[in-house]
Amino acid sequence: MTAKIDLVADLGEGFGAYTLGDDEALLDVVSSANVACGFHAGDPSTMDTTVRRCVARGVGIGAHPGFPDLAGFGRRAMDLTADEVRTAVLYQVGALRAFAAAHGTRVAHVAPHGKLGNLVAVRPDYAAAVTDAAAALDPDLIVLAQDGELADAARARGLRVAIVGIADRAYRDDGTLVPRGEPGAVLHDPAEIAGRAVRLVTEGVLETVGGGDLxxxxxxxxxHGDTPGSVAVARRVRAELRAAGVTIETLRG
Known part of the structure; x- marks a missing residue:
């Protein structure tokens, strides 16, 4: 049984005059944030504001690099080379590290976003590219990943890995996520999501779309901070985890 967990939300995903999700409210609930780095969402001002708010609340800061796809929110496949993935991750995480340094803190982890996050779990070349970028920037960076190629590559390089359980997404029996274009891929009911989160942490399992336990x-x-009702979901998840005796804290404690 896992007695503690880092409760993470994807934040800073507005752009310019446009906002997405209620970051202020979510920052009062989560223990860490995956901060968009400008390629799928976010911009310099949003990144700066998000980091400042995280510091004020003691919320851990993670980089959330994605494909250069603002129009598609980083959720479309792009035919990039492995080296293009490596340099894109270097650029994005490096930018967030600059804002963290300006606010007297550091980026604790890196968590690939969207389609890039899906692909690094199954493509060894992309997994190696992200690992190379993380190791070059800071060998103390924690790599957030699902079980798969990225987790394996990061461990092989001596990087610390934290496995992520995604409570508000549906899983297939093979451990991959149900694609967002398919019905039921994104969950919305706070009670259902909270129940899945508690099982993830206390039992180490979740129910797949096939009905089995993974x-x-x-x-x-x-x-996901961009999901409608995300604040209510986050509050319910936090409350039920605490009620189950789980300590919520950042990966670095």
Missing amino acids: AVACDTVLL
């Missing part, structure tokens, strides 16, 4: 020994529970 083993997921997670270190973090992820929620």
Whole structure:
């Protein structure tokens, strides 16, 4: 049984005059944030504001690099070379590290976003590219990943890995996520999501779309800040985890 967990949400995903999700409210609930780095969402001002708010609340800061796809929110496949993935991750995480340094803190982890996050779990070349970028920037960076190629590559390089359980997404029996274009891929009911989160942390399993239990020994529970009703979901998840005796804290404690 896992007695503690890092409760993470994807934040800073507005752009310019446009906002997405209620970051202020979510920052009062989560213990860490995956901060958009400008390629799928976010911009310099949003990144700066998000980091400042995280510091004010003691929320851990993670980089959330994605494909250069603002129009598609980083959720479309792009035919990039492995080296293009490596340099894109270097650029994005490096930018967030600059804002963290300006606010007297550091980026604790890196968590690939969207389609890039899906592909690094199954493509060894992309997994190696992200690992190379993380190791070059800071060998103390924690790599957030699902079980798969990225987790394996990061461990092989001596990087610390934290397995992520995604409470508000549906899983297939093979451990991959149900694609967002398919019905039921994104969950919305706070009670259902909270129940899945508690099972993830206390039992190490979650139910797949096939009806079976999938083993997921997670270190973090992820929620999506852009999902409608995300604040209510996050509050319910936090409350039920606490009621189950789980300590919520950042990966670095």
